[in-house]
Amino acid sequence: MDLKLEVVILPVSDVDRAKAFYETAGFRLDLDAAPSDEWRAVHLTPPGSECSIMFGTGLTNAAPGSTQGLYLVVSDIEGARAELVGRGIEVSEVFHDGGGILYHGHEAGDTTHRLAGQERIAGPHPDRASYGSYATFSDPDGNGWVLQEVTQRAPGR
Numbered sequence: 033m034d035l036k037l038e039v040v041i042l043p044v045s046d047v048d049r050a051k052a053f054y055e056t057a058g059f060r061l062d063l064d065a066a067p068s069d070e071w072r073a074v075h076l077t078p079p080g081s082e083c084s085i086m087f088g089t090g091l092t093n094a095a096p097g098s099t100q101g102l103y104l105v106v107s108d109i110e111g112a113r114a115e116l117v118g119r120g121i122e123v124s125e126v127f128h129d130g131g132g133i134l135y136h137g138h139e140a141g142d143t144t145h146r147l148a149g150q151e152r153i154a155g156p157h158p159d160r161a162s163y164g165s166y167a168t169f170s171d172p173d174g175n176g177w178v179l180q181e182v183t184q185r186a187p188g189r
Contacts, residue, residue, distance in 0.1 A: 039075070040102065042087040043094035044173045047074055050087055053171050057121050059085070078104055097174030109156055109165040109181035116169065116179075123169040123179070128157040156181070 044050040051074050055061060059076035062084060066072035071090040077083075081104075106112035109126050116123045130151035157164030165181040 037083050039084050039086050040099070041092050041094075042085050042099050042171070042173075042175050043092050043096045044087045044171070044175070045096040046172070047072060047088055049172050050074070051076070053121075054085070056119050057116060058119060097170075100176040102175065102177045104177060104179050105182045106179055107181070107183055109167060109179060112179055112181075113167045121169055124167050125154060126156050126165055126167050127152050127154055128165050129153070 042050070051061070051064065054076045057078075059078050061074070061076055063073060063075035066089070069089075072088040073086055073091060074088050075084055075086045077085075104112075113123050113126060130153045160181075160183070162182050162184040163180060163186075167179040168177060169179075170176050
């Protein structure tokens with residue numbers, strides 16, 4: 033049985049501001065429906081992704097900005113970062129994890145799990161190892177995204 037993650041709900045405080053941010057970032061608008069004043073759904077999809085995001089009014093009780101560690105996989109970390117910056121999105125510099133462990137940041141990647149031996153080192157992974165280079169950004173509410181460079185998928189993916 034296939035189980036496919038299709039939509040992630042993001043908690044935001046201002047639906048129109050979030051919609052403008054994600055459209056600026058290049059996400060495709062799939063739906064903006066408001067059948068009542070109490071309910072509105074905005075559905076967007078990142079370029080090339082099979083999974084989408086949704087936010088709006090009446091969709092979640094989670095605090096705006098509380099979603100962290102959303103990964104966007106890219107084949108060229110520097111190119112993806114440059115494109116987002118060119119679109120007006122504030123993105124961290126490219127970095128890699130000195131401990132060799134999958135990077136897992138919070139608050140847009142500003143805090144790492146030091147107990148796991150992680151050390152955030154400037155620049156892409158020295159060998160450009162797949163899954164090894166990152167950059168981070170946040171939406172206007174602080175929902176945190178991680179760009180991760182993947183050039184060769186792990187077996188079975």
